[in-house]
Amino acid sequence: MSTSHRSTERFAAGHSAAVQTPLPQGESHLLLNNLRKHFGGQEVLKGISLAIPAGQFVAIVGHSGCGKSTLLRLLAGLEHSSAGSVRAYGEPLATQQQQSRLMFQDDRLLPWKTVLENVGLGLQGDWQEQARAVLTEVGLAHRADAWPSQLSGGQRQRVALARALIHRPRLLLLDEPLGALDALTRLDMQKLIERLWLQHQFTVVLVTHDVAEAVQLADRVIVLEQGRVGLDLPILLGRPREASCTAAATLEQRILQQILAQQAPEPVIRPSHSGVRWAL
Amino acid sequence: MSTLSVATPLRLRWQRPLTHLRRWLAPWALPLALLIGWQLAVELGWLSTRVLPAPSAVIVAGWQLTVSGELLTHLLISTQRALLGLLIGGSIGLALGLLCGLSRRSEILLDSSIQMLRTIPHLALIPLVILWFGIDEAAKVFLVALGTLFPIYLNTLHGIRSLDPGLIEMARNYGLSGWPLFRQVILPGALPSILVGLRFSLGLMWLTLIVSETISASSGIGYLAMNAREFLQTDVVVLTIVLYALLGKLADSTARLLERRWLRWHPVYLKEHQG
Ligand SMILES: Nc1ncnc2c1ncn2[C@@H]1O[C@H](COP(=O)(O)OP(=O)(O)OP(=O)(O)O)[C@@H](O)[C@H]1O
Numbered sequence: 001m002s003t004s005h006r007s008t009e010r011f012a013a014g015h016s017a018a019v020q021t022p023l024p025q026g027e028s029h030l031l032l033n034n035l036r037k038h039f040g041g042q043e044v045l046k047g048i049s050l051a052i053p054a055g056q057f058v059a060i061v062g063h064s065g066c067g068k069s070t071l072l073r074l075l076a077g078l079e080h081s082s083a084g085s086v087r088a089y090g091e092p093l094a095t096q097q098q099q100s101r102l103m104f105q106d107d108r109l110l111p112w113k114t115v116l117e118n119v120g121l122g123l124q125g126d127w128q129e130q131a132r133a134v135l136t137e138v139g140l141a142h143r144a145d146a147w148p149s150q151l152s153g154g155q156r157q158r159v160a161l162a163r164a165l166i167h168r169p170r171l172l173l174l175d176e177p178l179g180a181l182d183a184l185t186r187l188d189m190q191k192l193i194e195r196l197w198l199q200h201q202f203t204v205v206l207v208t209h210d211v212a213e214a215v216q217l218a219d220r221v222i223v224l225e226q227g228r229v230g231l232d233l234p235i236l237l238g239r240p241r242e243a244s245c246t247a248a249a250t251l252e253q254r255i256l257q258q259i260l261a262q263q264a265p266e267p268v269i270r271p272s273h274s275g276v277r278w279a280l
Numbered sequence: 281m282s283t284l285s286v287a288t289p290l291r292l293r294w295q296r297p298l299t300h301l302r303r304w305l306a307p308w309a310l311p312l313a314l315l316i317g318w319q320l321a322v323e324l325g326w327l328s329t330r331v332l333p334a335p336s337a338v339i340v341a342g343w344q345l346t347v348s349g350e351l352l353t354h355l356l357i358s359t360q361r362a363l364l365g366l367l368i369g370g371s372i373g374l375a376l377g378l379l380c381g382l383s384r385r386s387e388i389l390l391d392s393s394i395q396m397l398r399t400i401p402h403l404a405l406i407p408l409v410i411l412w413f414g415i416d417e418a419a420k421v422f423l424v425a426l427g428t429l430f431p432i433y434l435n436t437l438h439g440i441r442s443l444d445p446g447l448i449e450m451a452r453n454y455g456l457s458g459w460p461l462f463r464q465v466i467l468p469g470a471l472p473s474i475l476v477g478l479r480f481s482l483g484l485m486w487l488t489l490i491v492s493e494t495i496s497a498s499s500g501i502g503y504l505a506m507n508a509r510e511f512l513q514t515d516v517v518v519l520t521i522v523l524y525a526l527l528g529k530l531a532d533s534t535a536r537l538l539e540r541r542w543l544r545w546h547p548v549y550l551k552e553h554q555g
């Protein structure tokens with residue numbers, strides 16, 4: 001235990017310049033400056049400052065209730081910050097609303113619209129062709145005329161993904177979109193999201209409970225701790241990534257230690273080289 | 281074993297249309313038996329025609345009234361009153377329901393007053409309505425409108441209230457607001473509940489009409505019944521009762537048809553479609 005602890009420390013130390021919030025290099029897509037949010041007397045986000053470069057895949061992990069969804073909803077413009085600011089490409093976020101799309105944990109498809117109509121929601125003019133094309137991208141072109149209630153959970157999530165992608169967003173916000181899926185479907189969806197991200201080059205902020213998923217997909221993992229950034233770790237692994245390689249396992253360890261140290265429950269950690277997936 | 285395997289396909293081939301036929305006939309068996317029993321009871325003199333005319337007499341009465349054109353006139357007038365009342369009451373109920381459902385301020389302002397009015401049985405207003413409108417057309421239409429207003433109001437409000445806020449949030453995030461949001465998200469989401477309200481209203485529509493036509497009218501099915509009673513024409517009285525039953529059934533079937541069309545997407549109807 002202690003040796004692995006030291007080794008992750010060493011790993012982190014090797015990238016210490018990048019472990020702290022990296023300075024924006026090139027074009028910064030999102031700039032969060034001392035962002036705060038409270039609901040009544042409860043302070044949920046206690047000053048978050050981040051710079052997210054365009055095209056980066058950011059994963060946010062943390063304990064339940066630490067404010068992940070709140071942060072995402074702020075970025076989506078569904079909530080207003082209590083203090084601080086978010087800028088997107090140097091502009092106030094409100095002017096950039098149409099550039100971002102949020103995908104919720106539940107699919108939130110309209111049950112009274114067909115799959116195709118759901119994908120085309122909010123579009124005008126000749127959207128059918130486009131909707132079919134996006135459905136093809138997520139592999140559901142053959143279910144275009146089905147009702148949402150006739151699809152499986154994973155298929156519904158893919159429709160929701162298609163609905164987000166049809167707007168060609170520059171920022172895709174994902175709030176535990178795979179939380180309700182079984183392990184195999186999850187893997188498929190992860191591959192799909194990575195492929196589409198590589199293809200379309202949008203910026204992604206993914207909230208997840210699954211540390212392995214975060215390491216698997218993201219360029220950068222941010223651990224939220226009671227409304228603050230507890231760890232900001234770059235994931236410098238090549239793509240395509242193999243699941244459960246040693247480097248990934250080491251990074252997972254490092255993130256888990258950070259998360260678990262905070263509430264310090266009984267250490268039930270076992271090394272994840274065995275391919276065990278860590279979920280919080 | 282071998283005999284079974286030969287016999288089964290044969291039996292199946294015969295059984296299938298038979299079970300189908302049986303399924304079709306089963307619901308009608310009891311009413312048919314009753315009718316035959318009734319006819320027999322009258323023919324054998326167990327039942328006085330003063331109490332109940334034979335079914336055949338009712339059919340004859342119906343035929344005579346149809347030929348004279350009287351039946352159609354009264355039927356049309358009654359239907360017209362019912363539908364006009366429903367149209368007025370339903371529109372007001374729908375409009376109020378939407379208003380209170382969509383705007384918190386209107387709900388605070390209106391809902392408790394409407395709920396208070398709702399608790400008054402609308403038929404209790406008959407004396408007052410007669411004072412206001414006499415025994416005019418307006419009196420009946422007003423009563424029907426009043427009766428059909430509240431179920432639609434309540435169910436529209438409930439439908440909007442119980443909409444999944446997540447869906448509305450999603451739609452807003454996807455750029456919908458105003459009329460498109462209402463048309464594509466709020467109205468279809470509230471529709472199942474609104475249609476439940478419509479079915480309640482249809483029931484109340486006939487009930488109200490029967491009562492108000494029986495009390496004061498110079499035309500319509502209710503008038504036909506009351507007129508026949510004065511001349512002791514039990515066959516016509518029974519005929520009008522049968523007519524009301526048929527009209528009620530027709531209204532209910534129409535509502536079901538609408539549900540099937542508009543709620544095609546609903547899991548309940550999808551299953552029905554498959555099964
Ligand atoms: N609309 C709200 N009103 C009041 N409190 C809220 C509201 N939304 C969130 N909170 C509070 O903010 C805190 C953070 O909530 P949030 O949904 O961001 O957590 P989370 O990190 O996404 O948790 P989970 O992983 O369980 O989804 C919680 O304590 C929650 O009670």
Ligand SMILES: [Mg+2]
Binds near residue numbers: 068069070
């Ligand atoms: Mg959450």
